[in-house]
Amino acid sequence: MPVIDFWHWWILAVILITAEILLPGFMAIWLAIAAFLTGLVMLLLPQLTWEWQLLVFAVWSVLSIVGWRYYYARRPIKTDEPLLNKRGEGYVGRVITLAQPIIDGEGKVRLDDSTWKVTGPDCPAGTKIRIVALNNVVFTVEKYVE
Structure with missing residues (x-):
């Protein structure tokens, strides 16, 4: 099995951020954050196997999405046109x-x-x-x- 280093996760984070910029939607950014944090964990704990790395990535992915939803529910974006897309x-x-x-x-x-x-x-x-x-x-x- 090939060795997955921290910088592999950071490259994945850059690819996901690029996808977020180029494609419509608002999902890849949370996976990019999870990939970056997984790379950070790998920098601190380089002995983690690929199975544990995937688990860490999955946990960070869920936490980043749930964390954003919680934050956004508490602090919705204020606008001067609240009914703009609610015809x-x-x-x-x-x-x-x-x-x-x-x-x-x-x-x-x-x-x-x-x-x-x-x-x-x-x-x-x-x-x-x-x-x-x-x-x-x-x-x-x-x-x-x-």
Whole structure:
């Protein structure tokens, strides 16, 4: 069996960082960190067999991913456009006029360039409604009272 030295792990870390830069996604960086740390362990404990090296790499991989998820859950990224990629949620609170009636609690509305399914009280066409929630891709609406 060939000997795996610490610098092999560091080369793997560089390859994974390069893959992270060139490819879409956000996963290779955590494996690169694990490869770098495994190389560091190998620098300190060069007698580890390849089986133990793989175990160390696997543990560092899991710890880096879980650690990031824990950190990100506690400190989410703040932005001035929190609804940028949540198109439907941006419509919540908006008041619109029905072009088609809501019958048996279901209907459709046209917002900008899209048609959305709505649920709410039966209303004739021309009624003003307010969008109060988004459940998957269906808006919940209520009659708007000025």
